[in-house]
Amino acid sequence: MNQDVHSDFVAGTPPGPARTNGLALASLVLGLVSLPMLCCYGAGILPALGAIVTGFLGRRRISESGGTEGGSGAALSGIILGGGVVALFVLVMCAIVILILLGGTIDNVFSDIIRELEVQ
Numbered sequence: 109m110n111q112d113v114h115s116d117f118v119a120g121t122p123p124g125p126a127r128t129n130g131l132a133l134a135s136l137v138l139g140l141v142s143l144p145m146l147c148c149y150g151a152g153i154l155p156a157l158g159a160i161v162t163g164f165l166g167r168r169r170i171s172e173s174g175g176t177e178g179g180s181g182a183a184l185s186g187i188i189l190g191g192g193v194v195a196l197f198v199l200v201m202c203a204i205v206i207l208i209l210l211g212g213t214i215d216n217v218f219s220d221i222i223r224e225l226e227v228q
Contacts, residue, residue, distance in 0.1 A: 125178070131166030132179030135159045135186025142193045153197045159190030 138159035146152030166183040 128179040132183035135163035139186035139189030156193035163187035
């Protein structure tokens with residue numbers, strides 16, 4: 109008699125929290141690690157690319173899990189951090205190439221400015 113009530117209670121309990129997807133967590137960690145590593149001669153580009161790839165894979169697996177896995181926000185954060193580091197890397201590389209190509213011209217500009225300041 110009490111067994112029916114107890115079985116209804118167990119069946120009606122809400123499921124536990126969704127477990128965090130490992131790829132989503134890896135994406136977040138790689139995205140965070142890539143920021144300081146970018147200062148090490150551009151080495152942060154590798155974990156940034158890894159953050160982007162694992163983030164997209166993690167988000168796809170989370171959407172396919174039917175609610176049993178969570179961590180979509182962590183995956184998205186990893187994608188955003190990784191994308192920001194890649195964009196910053198490309199921007200710095202373009203600036204370096206421009207400075208190399210215009211090296212003589214920029215040197216002349218700075219020399220002219222210094223001469224003008226010395227004259228005054």
